[in-house]
Amino acid sequence: MRPRIRKSVMVIHVVVSVALLGEVWGLVVLNTAAALTKDLELAHAAYRLMPALVFAGGIPLSLTALITGILLALTSHWGLFRYYWTAAKLVLLVAVICVGMFLFDPEGMAAATEGGRAAVATRQWGQVAALGTQIVMLMIATALSVFKPRGKLR
Template structure:
């Protein structure tokens, strides 16, 4: 890949990754507010706002970060499965996406608060835990990008 194109892809990757971190932080704040409030209308409004953040920000940003990250890995000298830190970043991003798809359920929480019933405390806090874990994963990926720890993956049959 030409240097200018590579830099453009890198800029898009960094912007999407940082914006995804901000979007997930917003989900943590909304979830925490909904879990701590006694005001069911506020909790319901917070839960109803979350899918908008996910569909307008989380999904496009995570897909953009994934595509640009894979592109950079496949076309750059770091490789996608050559260095530990690049592979770990890929696994963390895929884990963030899977956690969002499989575990995060703000619409279910909104339905629980809709009838004027308070959601179970365990279920509420589990909905805080999912984006909380996503934040930790995204911050770890960011740190790996900055520090680039040494270490290459060893593949069977390949000589160092």
């Protein structure tokens, strides 16, 4: 890949990755606020807002980060499966996507708020934990990008 194109793809990758971290942080804040409030209407509104963040931000940002990351890895000397850190970043991003797909359910939580506090209490902290896990995985991926541990895969 030519240097100018590579740098452009790198800028896109960094921007969408940072935006994805911000989007997940926004979901953590909304989820925590919904979990802590005694106002079921506020909790319901927070849970109803979350799918808009997910569909407008999370899905396109995570897929763009995945595509640009794979493109950068395949067109550089780092490779996709040559070093532990590049393979780990791929696994972490796929795990972030899977956690979002399989463990995060804001629409179910919005429906649960209509059933009262008891219906919500058992699930809401699990939602916060799922998002917290995503934050940790994205921060580890960021650290790997900065430190680039040199261990090679066979």
